[in-house]
Amino acid sequence: xxxxxxxxxxxxxxxxxxxxxxxxxxxxxxxxxxxxxxIVVVIGVAGALCAHELLGMWPVVTPRDRWMGTLLTALxxxxxxxxxxxxxxxxxxxxxxxxIWCLRQPDDLPAASxxxxxxxxxxxxxxxxASAMTEIAAFPDLPxxxxxxxxxxxxxxxALLSLMAIVFAGDTGAYFAGRFLGRHKLYPLVSPxxxxxxxxxxxxxxxxxxxxxxxxxxxxxxxxxALSLGAICGMVAQIxxxxxxMFKRASGTKDSGTLLPGHGGMLDRLDGVLFxxxxxxxxxxxxx
Numbered sequence: 001x002x003x004x005x006x007x008x009x010x011x012x013x014x015x016x017x018x019x020x021x022x023x024x025x026x027x028x029x030x031x032x033x034x035x036x037x038x039i040v041v042v043i044g045v046a047g048a049l050c051a052h053e054l055l056g057m058w059p060v061v062t063p064r065d066r067w068m069g070t071l072l073t074a075l076x077x078x079x080x081x082x083x084x085x086x087x088x089x090x091x092x093x094x095x096x097x098x099x100i101w102c103l104r105q106p107d108d109l110p111a112a113s114x115x116x117x118x119x120x121x122x123x124x125x126x127x128x129x130a131s132a133m134t135e136i137a138a139f140p141d142l143p144x145x146x147x148x149x150x151x152x153x154x155x156x157x158x159a160l161l162s163l164m165a166i167v168f169a170g171d172t173g174a175y176f177a178g179r180f181l182g183r184h185k186l187y188p189l190v191s192p193x194x195x196x197x198x199x200x201x202x203x204x205x206x207x208x209x210x211x212x213x214x215x216x217x218x219x220x221x222x223x224x225x226a227l228s229l230g231a232i233c234g235m236v237a238q239i240x241x242x243x244x245x246m247f248k249r250a251s252g253t254k255d256s257g258t259l260l261p262g263h264g265g266m267l268d269r270l271d272g273v274l275f276x277x278x279x280x281x282x283x284x285x286x287x288x
Contacts, residue, residue, distance in 0.1 A: 015262030016175075023260075031137075031161040039137050039157055040081045047077035047130035049259065049266040050274070051122050057251035060114045068101060069119045076127030080135040087131045094123045125274070126267075132277035136160045139284055162213035163280045166230055167237040167272045170206035174238070177201020191245040199238055206234025220287070229283055233276040240275025244268070 030039060051073035055066040072094055079086030102116040139156035178198025186194040210230025214221035221229065244267060248256065257265020 012262050017262070019260050019262050027164065028161065031157040031164075034157075036081075036138060036157070039160075040078055040134055043130065043133050043137065044074045044078040046266055046270060047126055047133075048074040049257075050130065050270055051126045053256040053265045053267045054122050054126060054247065055118065057247060057253045057256070058114075058118050060111055061118055062115070065101075065115055065119060069098075069122050072097065072119075073123050073127040073130075076123060077130045078134055080131055081138050087128070087135075090131075091124070091128060094127070095120060098123065129274040129277060130270075132281040133160060133163075133273065136163065136277065136281050136284060158217045159280070159284060162210070162217045163233065163276060164273055165209050165213060165217075166206045166233050167276050169209035170202040170234045170237055171241075171272060172202075173205025174198040174202025177204075187242055190242050190249060194242075194245075202238060203231065203234045206230045206237070210234075229280070233279055236279050237272030237276040240272045243275070244271035 030042060048070050052066060052070045055061045055069050061069075076087065076090040076094065079090045083089065098116055098119045102112045102119070105112060137156045137160045139159060174194070175198070177200065178193070178195045181197040181201065182195030184196045185192065186196050186199050207227055207230040210221075210226045210233070211223065214223065214226035244256070248254065255264030256267035259265050260269055263269050
């Protein structure tokens, strides 16, 4: 009995739980009570950290490349709040700026080409997808009737909190279901530890939290709509997790960073949110 208990309460798990207990209340406060400019800044900083970590996985990327890509990604992330058609303009301009940047050092053409490709991927993957989080947070106010304990708040931040809860619940559900029930590998080439049982457990958790969000956070969601959205976002978030794992395996990186004890880096924590955010935004646009 003791060895099993020891294996369950590993240092990584304790760090994971402790980090969640510290950050979860801060995230809830920010998205339910924080001013919109602060929310956008936090999303921009999170996107910049993700980009900085991803660029750091590849030795061909120089320190100057890394900082330029980080700044450009942050601008793409916050662009929906800064200007009309911001994401479209930034995504059009970014390839031009990146290629001009890489042409400044033309001596090693193969290296310059690889640097350009990594920078382009980072801005499109992190910047483009994270900008959907900003769009969700800044979504036009809609009338809501919320539980008295939560008071009244903008529909946009409440929707973003719902999305993040769906994805994070899926991560947690997959972690524990895989730990206790995992037997069959899901995609060993990309992520050897992930299991089919963990994936199913994570999906069930995402669907359950989507239903709770429809009761407390975004009552515009009907039951069937909530369950469907939870299932879709949960599945897409798991694909996002596998996509980041592919980058880590290809670059020989264990975790994208060490910023969040028990979780790894910011990209390790937000990889699923990045993939699910455009799906959730599409629902908002159609639903409105």
